[in-house]
Amino acid sequence: MTRPRRTRRAPKEPPSPPPVPAPTPAAAPAEGEENPGNPERLYALTGLSDGGRMHLDLVTLVVARSAPPRSGTPEQAAVLRLCGNPLSVAELSAYLKLPFSAMTVLITELITAELVQVRAPIVRQARPDRSILEAVMHGLQRL
Numbered sequence: 001m002t003r004p005r006r007t008r009r010a011p012k013e014p015p016s017p018p019p020v021p022a023p024t025p026a027a028a029p030a031e032g033e034e035n036p037g038n039p040e041r042l043y044a045l046t047g048l049s050d051g052g053r054m055h056l057d058l059v060t061l062v063v064a065r066s067a068p069p070r071s072g073t074p075e076q077a078a079v080l081r082l083c084g085n086p087l088s089v090a091e092l093s094a095y096l097k098l099p100f101s102a103m104t105v106l107i108t109e110l111i112t113a114e115l116v117q118v119r120a121p122i123v124r125q126a127r128p129d130r131s132i133l134e135a136v137m138h139g140l141q142r143l
Helices: 039-045 074-082 089-096 100-112 130-142
Strands: 061-064 116-119
Touching (some): 074 100, 089 100, 100 116
Antiparallel strands (some): 061 116
16 A cells, blocks of 8 residues: 655745724824824923933922913923922823823923922821820720
8 A cells, every 4th residue: 555645735825914994084193283102202392401300200299389481381381280289200291191201301391490399209107106006095995
């Protein structure tokens, strides 16, 4: 009996990729408006400073010291309007849809112009004070 011959199968062609949908008019930027994800926009947004930045954490609180000046950029005015109450750098970054690195440069410019004040977040103690717990316990026992 003879052995059956083995034949090679023709390689299968990979399936074609699905068609890319055409952009909708709402998703396309308006005339004169730049794409917000464009890195050039971030460079222009952070100004012509030397690139120096303060060391800011994500949880550093930012508080406005004055109203937005007329000569400021729209982003600076937005930061000053939002910071009427203390907000963290992470919150500002999320509200303005800017990366943390661009936000730190923007806040550094505002600090240099003395328009905002930054402070470390209020850290709660890991353990409550024993004397406070004893005072609460004695007060409850008197009831």
